[in-house]
Amino acid sequence: MLxxxxxxxxxxxxxxxxLSQMQDRPxxxxxxxxxxxxxxxxxxxxxxxxxxxxxxxxMKAYRG
Amino acid sequence: xxxxxxxxxxxxxxxxxxRVAHLQLRDPDVAEDAVQETLLAALAxxxxxxxxxLRTWLTGILKHKIVDAIRRKQRDAVPVATLLGTGGDANxxxxxGLFREDGAWDSAPxxxxxxxxxxxxxxxxxxxxMCLDKLPAxxxxxxxxxxxLELETxxxxxxxxxxxxxxWVILYRARVxxxxxxxxxxFAGQARG
Numbered sequence: 700m701l702x703x704x705x706x707x708x709x710x711x712x713x714x715x716x717x718l719s720q721m722q723d724r725p726x727x728x729x730x731x732x733x734x735x736x737x738x739x740x741x742x743x744x745x746x747x748x749x750x751x752x753x754x755x756x757x758m759k760a761y762r763g
Numbered sequence: 764x765x766x767x768x769x770x771x772x773x774x775x776x777x778x779x780x781x782r783v784a785h786l787q788l789r790d791p792d793v794a795e796d797a798v799q800e801t802l803l804a805a806l807a808x809x810x811x812x813x814x815x816x817l818r819t820w821l822t823g824i825l826k827h828k829i830v831d832a833i834r835r836k837q838r839d840a841v842p843v844a845t846l847l848g849t850g851g852d853a854n855x856x857x858x859x860g861l862f863r864e865d866g867a868w869d870s871a872p873x874x875x876x877x878x879x880x881x882x883x884x885x886x887x888x889x890x891x892x893m894c895l896d897k898l899p900a901x902x903x904x905x906x907x908x909x910x911x912l913e914l915e916t917x918x919x920x921x922x923x924x925x926x927x928x929x930x931w932v933i934l935y936r937a938r939v940x941x942x943x944x945x946x947x948x949x950f951a952g953q954a955r956g
Contacts, residue, residue, distance in 0.1 A: 710866025719935040723909070723916045724927070743871035750942055753878045758910035760882045761891055763779070763818030 709737045714744045718751055773802050776821050782892065783822070786907045787829045789900060797828040804828075826912040833922055861939065872942065875950040887949060894944035898937055905930065906937035 709717070714737045717730055726734065738745050780801060784794035801824045805811070811820050863869050881887040895903050905923070908914045914922075920930055 710862075711868045712862040712866035715862075715939070716931075716935055719938050720931050722938075723931055723934060743868050746872045746874065747942070750872055750875060750878070751938055753875070754938060754941060754945075755910065757878075757882060757887075757891065761888055762822050762911050763816050 709733050711737075711741060711744050714738070714741065715747055718744070718748050722751065722755060770806065772817060773805055773821070776818050777802065779818065780821060780825055783825060783907060783911055784829060786895065786903050787912075788832055789904070793832055797825065797832050800828050801825045822911065826914070829912065830914075830922065873946055873950070875946070878950065881949060890945065890949045891941075894941050894948065897944060898940055902933055902937050902940070905933045906941075909934055 714734055717726060717734050720726070721734075738748060777798060780798045781794060784797045785791065788794045788797060801821060804824050805821060808824075811817065860869055895907070898906065905919065908919050908922075909916070916927060916930055919925075920927055923930075925933075
């Protein structure tokens with residue numbers, strides 16, 4: 700049961716939401732594990748993750 | 764007596780402070796007041812240690828002025844939930860065409876080359892301004908509260924009387940929309956080069 704819950708794959712849409720939310724709240728361990736598993740096999744979401752991190756750095760730079 | 768050079772330095776940041784205040788407050792007079800109070804407080808205070816940049820320090824003062832202004836306006840303000848047109852419960856599923864029905868990307872994020880280079884270019888921040896302006900007003904306001912004023916999520920929820928879940932949805936939409944806008948208006952030309 701636990702194994703099933705941990706390995707149930709996220710969709711890209713779910714992964715993108717978690718990637719945004721992790722900038723605003725700590726993820727639960729099960730969310731984090733699922734997200735890592737997804738990112739390990741998904742180039743598009745890995746790129747999205749990098750770009751969200753860049754967006755945050757850009758807003759810091761915007762502020763000066 | 765105010766130091767003329769320091770006054771000059773402060774004035775250079777007035778445009779930036781006005782943009783941030785205007786995004787937050789939407790009322791030019793109220794925004795002008797908040798910026799004026801910020802610059803006066805900066806002149807009067809001796810809080811600037813030089814450890815952070817002048818702009819970061821001014822942003823910190825402006826943050827308090829904006830929160831004060833929002834509190835004063837709260838009674839007659841339109842609730843953010845109404846501005847968002849969601850009736851209070853932001854719906855995440857209306858980012859049309861971004862994902863297919865099975866949740867896979869419909870148009871996946873493109874490579875951005877080396878995005879750090881953009882941060883050294885003034886024009887990049889003009890594009891950022893343009894992209895922020897294209898967001899729905901309430902969405903831009905929430906995003907700037909979080910990313911420029913660096914308010915904690917619980918502070919934003921309290922100020923705007925929205926749930927944490929709504930806030931996450933609004934921030935998600937803002938980030939997704941900004942990502943697309945930056946890709947189309949800046950990075951599309953860069954990665955190919």
